[in-house]
Amino acid sequence: MEQKINLVFKSQQAHKYTLRKSNARERIEKLKALKAVIIKNEDKIYRALQADLRKSTFESAVTELIFTYGELDFAINNLSSWVKAKRIGKTLSNPFAKNRLYYEPKGVCLIISPWNYPFQLTIGPLISAIAAGNCVMLKPSELSPATSEVVSEIIAEAFDEQEVACFKGDATVSTALLELPFDHIFFTGSTAIGKVVMEAAAKNLTSVTLELGGKSPTIVDKESNLEKAATKIAWGKLVNSGQTCIAPDYVFVHAQQVDQFIELYKAAASKMYFKTADQIDPNIYGKIISLKHYQRLKQLVDEAIEKGARICWGGTFDEQNQTIYPIILTQIPGNAKVMEEEIFGPVLPIVTYQNIEEVIDMVNAKSKPLALYIFSSNRKNVKYIIKNTSAGGTCVNDVLIHISNPKLPFGGVNGSGMGSSHGFFGFKNFSHERAVVFQRALDFNQMIYPPYAGKEWVFKMLKKIM
Template identity: 75%
Template sequence: MEQKINIVFKAQQAYKYILRKNNAAQRIAKLRDLKSAIQKHEDQIYKALQSDLRKSAFESAVTELIFIYGEIDFAIKNLSGWMSPRRIGKTFSNPFAKNRIYYEPKGVCLIIAPWNYPFQLTMSPLISAIAAGNCAIVKPSELSPATSKVVHLIINDAFKEQEIACFEGKADVSTALLKLPFDHIFFTGSTEIGKVVMEAAAKNLTSVTLELGGKSPTIIDKNVDLTKAAEKIAWGKLVNSGQTCIAPDYVFVHERQLDEFVGLYKAAATKMYFKAEDKIDPKSYGKIISPKHFERLKGLLDEAVEQGARIDFGGTFDENTQTINPVVLSKVTKGSKVMEE
């Protein structure tokens, strides 16, 4: 695999000087080729997302495909303007010059994609790379293998390897790729792996874009409509079974409204994702990506409870289906890992 990676990388290093001369019409044609390939394999994308994350067709459309179709169309509409030189004012050091900013391709880009939105978060940076006139190597996540295979198929259908290539595999493939002197690396994933990517990039002075996880708070003012707040928080938290880097993780609510909020949140979650009061609907609610992630999340909850946290709603785990029902914790201690991960 490493030999093949090196061959493709060298081919892209040579081809980037040809590709950078492409005009807007040529780049737009490539974006349309990508869109056509996605449309051709759309049914396979839905099946892959169902296999990897048990995403419903509706959720896959809303959180994966519609974003990508919209982003391609937006790039096509605006690409000519993006490529045009931008006039800027004179400065003290060059008062008689005509000043322009010219936007140029980076060269050869590496895109390392995550597993939680395995189609959208692979294609989105790829669209930007194509629009900017770059070559790219894409590494989908091995934790979402069905979607990875479809991504590989789409890229092979739409592009030659010297322009856009896709390599599937485990961490050893990413390690081999990170040894190479890319012109830019785009990584989406955990902070822990983000540090590894940044360290590898530094050895080649490669610029990076790191889209890492966070711990997102939600603050509810005591004067807001609590029902609407609970409904929106429930959807934002539970879409993709909570596996979203910008999902609301914890809530600040007035203590006198805590019980009311928990009740409203439970009602919203039940309406969206349950067949009966205590039975999750697998047709609308997804699964945790892997047994390892399932055990990690269960461990965080168990530890929090041992340290004094209270389960106000949910807390049911099904190891066989990798399903964790929606959970609300209160009285969580500050040092608890569930407040850090």
């Protein structure tokens, strides 16, 4: 495998100079060809997602396919304007020069994708990389093998491997890839592995985009529509069985409303995912990706209970089917791992509060999250929370939906990631912004060249300009 990786990398390193010359029309045709191959393989994709994560066709369509088509169409419709050189304003010190900003491809890029949305989070960055005119080497997750196989087939049909190549396999494949001097690396996954990727990239001074995660808090204030909040949070927490990087990780609810919120959350979750009062519907509700991840989640809950937390709803663990029923935890001590680690499963810790300042302090005590959600009808409270916290992205009176708008940047900050993706922001992420100045025949630059004797007036003029 390592020999194959090196051969393809060498081939792409040579081919990137050809792609550098490609225009918008040529790149658009490649995106259209990719879309056509995806459409052709839709049924295979649905079956693969069912095999890997027990995703229903409807959920796969909404969270994987439709999202991908939207990203493709947005790039196809807007790429011609993205690639154009941008006019940049003049300065007083250089009034006759023409200034332009060019977007040039970075070159050969590595995309390492995760298992939780294994199609969307592989093809999405690829769309941006192709739009920017790059060669790409893809490494899909070995934990979602069925989807990785379909992705590999799609890539092989849509592209020559000197332009886009897919490498399946375990962590040793990722390790071999990370040793190469790529021009850019795009990684989606855990913060721990993100640090490994960044360390490997630093050895070659390779730029990186890291889409990580963290503990995304949800704040429900006293002036929110509690029923709507509970319903939206239940959907955002339980879609894909909680295995979503921007899922509400834990929820702040005012002490006077916590009992009501819990009942509303239980009702909403039951309506969406249960076929009887105590039986989950496996046709709608997904499974945990692997036994290892299932056991990790169970250990998180067990450890919280040992330290004094209380399960006030749920608690059914079905190891044979790798299924964890929705769980609500309350009275969780701050040192429980479930309040320190990203949960990435259908377990919802609820933290009560008396005033919003408490909430701000608790949120800011943790690493900056990938997402923060606010439920409130009080604009003053919303503005206060946004101003006094930091997060990759935020939704007010909803969850997850900010990821669906390709006109918005998506990405983390510090511990939750760096760089942005989607739409123009994804195109820019895989491009180098090159400043170009076209100097006119007439310019004043020689006034600042040595010797300086007799140029005191120039110094005075420059001071006035400054």
